[in-house]
Amino acid sequence: MGKIVGMEVGIAAAEAVGLCNIDVAAVYPITPQSHIAEHLSDIVHDGRIDAEFITVESEHSSISACAGASATGARAYTATSSQGLMLMHEILPIVSAMRLPVVMGNANRAISGPLNIWNDHTDIMPQRDNGWIVMHAENGQEVIDMTIQSFKIAEHPDIMLPTVLNMDGFQLTHMIEPLEFPLQEEVNAFLPDRVPFATLHPDNPLSMGCFNMPDIFMETMKAKDVALLNSKKTIVKIWNEWGKMFGRYYKPVETYKNKGAETLILTMGSMGETASVAVDELRKAGQSVGLVKIRLWRPFPLEELRAAIKGCKTLVVMDRAVSFGGAGGPVGTEIKSLMFHDQDRPRIVDFIMGLGGRDVKVEDFIAMVERAAKKKDETYEYYGVRE
Amino acid sequence: MNTVENFEIYAPKLIEKREFFSPGHRACQGCGEVLALRLLLKALGEDTVVSNATGCMEIISSAYPHTAWNLPYIHVAFENAAAVASGVEAGLKALRRKGKIADRYVKSVAIAGDGGTVDIGLQALSGAMERGHDMIFFCLDNEAYMNTGIQRSSATPFMAATTTSPAGKAIKGQRTGKKNVPEIMVAHNIPYVATACPSYPLDLMNKVEKARKTIGPSYIHIFSVCPTGWRAASNETVKLGRMAVETGFFPLYEVENGKYRLTIDYPEKRRPMADYLRLQGRFRHLDPADIAKVQELVDKEFRKLMHKVKTSVPWS
Numbered sequence: 001m002g003k004i005v006g007m008e009v010g011i012a013a014a015e016a017v018g019l020c021n022i023d024v025a026a027v028y029p030i031t032p033q034s035h036i037a038e039h040l041s042d043i044v045h046d047g048r049i050d051a052e053f054i055t056v057e058s059e060h061s062s063i064s065a066c067a068g069a070s071a072t073g074a075r076a077y078t079a080t081s082s083q084g085l086m087l088m089h090e091i092l093p094i095v096s097a098m099r100l101p102v103v104m105g106n107a108n109r110a111i112s113g114p115l116n117i118w119n120d121h122t123d124i125m126p127q128r129d130n131g132w133i134v135m136h137a138e139n140g141q142e143v144i145d146m147t148i149q150s151f152k153i154a155e156h157p158d159i160m161l162p163t164v165l166n167m168d169g170f171q172l173t174h175m176i177e178p179l180e181f182p183l184q185e186e187v188n189a190f191l192p193d194r195v196p197f198a199t200l201h202p203d204n205p206l207s208m209g210c211f212n213m214p215d216i217f218m219e220t221m222k223a224k225d226v227a228l229l230n231s232k233k234t235i236v237k238i239w240n241e242w243g244k245m246f247g248r249y250y251k252p253v254e255t256y257k258n259k260g261a262e263t264l265i266l267t268m269g270s271m272g273e274t275a276s277v278a279v280d281e282l283r284k285a286g287q288s289v290g291l292v293k294i295r296l297w298r299p300f301p302l303e304e305l306r307a308a309i310k311g312c313k314t315l316v317v318m319d320r321a322v323s324f325g326g327a328g329g330p331v332g333t334e335i336k337s338l339m340f341h342d343q344d345r346p347r348i349v350d351f352i353m354g355l356g357g358r359d360v361k362v363e364d365f366i367a368m369v370e371r372a373a374k375k376k377d378e379t380y381e382y383y384g385v386r387e
Numbered sequence: 388m389n390t391v392e393n394f395e396i397y398a399p400k401l402i403e404k405r406e407f408f409s410p411g412h413r414a415c416q417g418c419g420e421v422l423a424l425r426l427l428l429k430a431l432g433e434d435t436v437v438s439n440a441t442g443c444m445e446i447i448s449s450a451y452p453h454t455a456w457n458l459p460y461i462h463v464a465f466e467n468a469a470a471v472a473s474g475v476e477a478g479l480k481a482l483r484r485k486g487k488i489a490d491r492y493v494k495s496v497a498i499a500g501d502g503g504t505v506d507i508g509l510q511a512l513s514g515a516m517e518r519g520h521d522m523i524f525f526c527l528d529n530e531a532y533m534n535t536g537i538q539r540s541s542a543t544p545f546m547a548a549t550t551t552s553p554a555g556k557a558i559k560g561q562r563t564g565k566k567n568v569p570e571i572m573v574a575h576n577i578p579y580v581a582t583a584c585p586s587y588p589l590d591l592m593n594k595v596e597k598a599r600k601t602i603g604p605s606y607i608h609i610f611s612v613c614p615t616g617w618r619a620a621s622n623e624t625v626k627l628g629r630m631a632v633e634t635g636f637f638p639l640y641e642v643e644n645g646k647y648r649l650t651i652d653y654p655e656k657r658r659p660m661a662d663y664l665r666l667q668g669r670f671r672h673l674d675p676a677d678i679a680k681v682q683e684l685v686d687k688e689f690r691k692l693m694h695k696v697k698t699s700v701p702w703s
Binding site: 023024026050051052054055056057058060061062064065066067068069070071072073074076090091094098193199200201202203204205206207208209210211212213216 | 434435438445446449451458460466471473474476479489491493495513
């Protein structure tokens, strides 16, 4: 391992991409992803890596160019945020259906209406059903590690699916943290060159992206679903391999003081660190509270979540997105639905909070745990909204 | 006129015998786009990767598990053919430079219809041309959204009836003229822009070969007769293409480094538009005064082009 450096996380994300021997990057700038775009172009323009940097005219074209590049067998990367991810939306399910291992970084930011550049998860939630592997990083070190892991996961012959690594905008991307970069030769050993399954080349002319008539479309859809569900075991294998090499282990669901806890807070992304401080405070006050954190959002790690929350009485879900007119926040709704048949499932209390950069502090987690204890039913509610 | 003496003797020798676009596709009878596609692919040769926009050429050629393409082919979506082709170009370039694939020059080309070029695809096209990718963009212009049922595009000619610009009692068809996308491409300062029509096969193939040899972005706008959408006889595709050119409605020209050049000789008096219009049901509602208006517009556009032909100078 290299020495520990102090660095902004967005810049570190670009540095991590720089270690991955990418062939093509197609990036369109958007706040708060912009430091990734800027620093990646620095790395290419300074000749530190040999890659094509395509300065596309939109995110629609960045993901499209990545699709084209990936189809030639190239290792392709893009990064975006919010409106950019929304603009990519049309192309995302095509990339996964074509099994193109494009890797994306997403600096989570609220989606517009009204415009807001700050952090929440409303950008990634509408992309849930596109067949991508969706992961969330909690801190800068995880951004580095998971960026490198993403290429290996996406390109693995048993997976061949695109990945998106979520990192909370500003609250994570713009933090300066002490970070440890693996050495280039260590990354090379972990992540060899991509061995593509099929490529666009005259040596073997193939047609990619053929349309499906009704007699085959459903089979294609099921195949994609099965591929995504099956990817979990290989992802876990790759994370274990990383752990053995670098000593940092990654799991689909991470836990903190969850053993025997009566109440568990559930988070995704950078909130986990603040929530863990709240858990410590509550423990000090004699309360039986712990924390579970979802790292792998797609494919959804149901078995791991079940194991992590076993025995708890109340699960307090922190949702940073709204499913307007629906049954609650997307995370809460999904967990309720997935655990519907579980006889001994906990009471699931879903809070919508921290939207559009609204700060969620230690005392807020404590207040939500207290509110959840008093709450009789499982209806969702907004936390911290001025009425 | 760009003609070759004893053409029928030489043509078989000049033209690539292999078919890169196979028979058995599902195009309509008399499809001008397929004719253009077949010829342009012959001129491109095997060292080509095609990025195709959603549209007629895509749906008639690639119903899984069949394909009409004997070249590497990718279809992603409607508006992004230029962006996909720019990714293909960048991918091949990087892989070749890094020794990950054979050291072989392969041209990335995008093929889209008029909707995928002049309307929904214009942004991606502009971006790709501006960035200077070594690629060719082909617009197969049949003057409306034929794949979805003959709706108007901004390439639909003045007064033509389509399903969204019908010949009504109050409004007689398309209210605007054809957007001049070759001109927009010239404004991107790209090295090669041309118009072509498969009714002039040798001219078309010469232009494609020229574009293929050009390092950097090229744009070829191909007039592709659509008998189905134009309400015309399917055995008159080639004739209609010739008439569009002879009337000066769709002049054949090329722009090399900013210098305009006609690739066909025009007599002092061009064929009147009425000859061309009367063969097509989409213009059936036009009265003599309307035809005069159309003629006036065509004359104006032709004068503008001739001015550029006379006054433009190459920038390199």
